Amino acid sequence: MNEQEFIAKVTEALDEGAGRLTSPTVEALRAGRRRALAGRRQRDAGGAHAWVAVLGWAHHHSRMFWLLLLLAVLLGMVGYQMLNDQDASDLDIQLLTDDLPPQAYLHGDMGSWLNAREQ
Amino acid sequence: MASAKELDEFLAAVERRAYKSALLALQDHHSALDVVQNAMLKLCERYGERPSNELPLIFQRILQNAITDHFRRAKVRNFWTTLLSPFKGADDEEAGDSLEALPGAVDTRPGTDPAGMAESSQHLAVIEQALAELPPRQRQAFLLRYWEEMDIAETAKVMGCSEGSVKTHCFRAVNALSTKLKEKGIRL
Structure with missing residues (x-):
């Protein structure tokens, strides 16, 4: 008998053993599975309930909801702008503190000079 | 999902x-x-x-x-x-060592062919005992690779080791299992 046949026989025997578990064991496994799945359903239901609660609140306090939404959008825009400003000022600092004057970048032959320098 | x-x-x-x-x-x-x-x-x-x-x-x-x-x-x-x-007694340590004695291990209810069932149960118990006696990593590799039918890369991921180690564990497990079963007079 070669190795593959031996392995197949052993796993076949293991399958047979798994199929012959006593009914209390099978029942305990089934109960464990149901408990695990019930826990997941409860969590999903909990998440759904939270969304329902938020939507219900938004329905009853529509003016406040729109105001809060507008505030959130405004805050987001301000934050984004501040982030961009920070990037731009970093670039300005780099340009101004560089040995090369900023006007040099506007010169037509700047690109070819940089390429020649790299080579 | x-x-x-x-x-x-x-x-x-x-x-x-x-x-x-x-x-x-x-x-x-x-x-x-x-x-x-x-x-x-x-x-x-x-x-x-x-x-x-x-x-x-x-x-x-x-x-x-x-x-x-x-x-x-x-x-x-x-x-x-x-x-x-x-001062714990030595008897306590030996209790429950046998896999055959475990309540959930094998269903020994009578089947349609009692002689065949008895022989098959005996073979099964010996195979499981031989597997239980393997070193933990070898048994883990054998079960994941051949019983769970995972490939070498997946087995290595689950075991947290290299693919080479998985191959070595599997090779040794098959050899050890084969030797143990031969010693116990089991022909598969």
Whole structure:
């Protein structure tokens, strides 16, 4: 008998053993599975309930909801702008503190000079 | 994302094998049940939203970690028990060693062919005993690679070792198992 046949026989025997578990064991496994799945359903239901609660609140306090939404959008825009400003000022600092004057970048032959320098 | 039905079907398909793997490693019916139930709970709670094709690998990883954790806890518990009760009888240590004596190991109810069933049960018990006697890493590699039908890369991921180590463990496990079964007079 070669190795593959031996392995197949052993796993076949293991399958047979798994199929012959006593009914209390099978029942305990089934109960464990149901408990695990019930826990997941409860969590999903909990998440759904939270969304329902938020939507219900938004329905009853529509003016406040729109105001809060507008505030959130405004805050987001301000934050984004501040982030961009920070990037731009970093670039300005780099340009101004560089040995090369900023006007040099506007010169037509700047690109070819940089390429020649790299080579 | 795996639906509740997919999760249920997946767990129903693997729970018996998972229990047997845990039983072979832990040699205790209640511990094996606890470990499998906790692994199922963890999979549903933390990884239930993963795609269904990822579930086998994740579940095996959770199960193997749970078995290792159980060993660690038992080691610490045994250390303190030994330290605190130096006069413990030797009989207690030998109780429940045999895999055949475990309540969930094999269903010995009479079947249609009693002689065949008896011989088959005997063979099965010897094979399981031989597997239980393998070094833990070899048994783990053998079960994952050949019983769970994982490829070498997946087995290595679950075991947290290199693919080369998996090949070595599998090779040694097959040789050791074959030798043990021959010694016990089992011809497959």
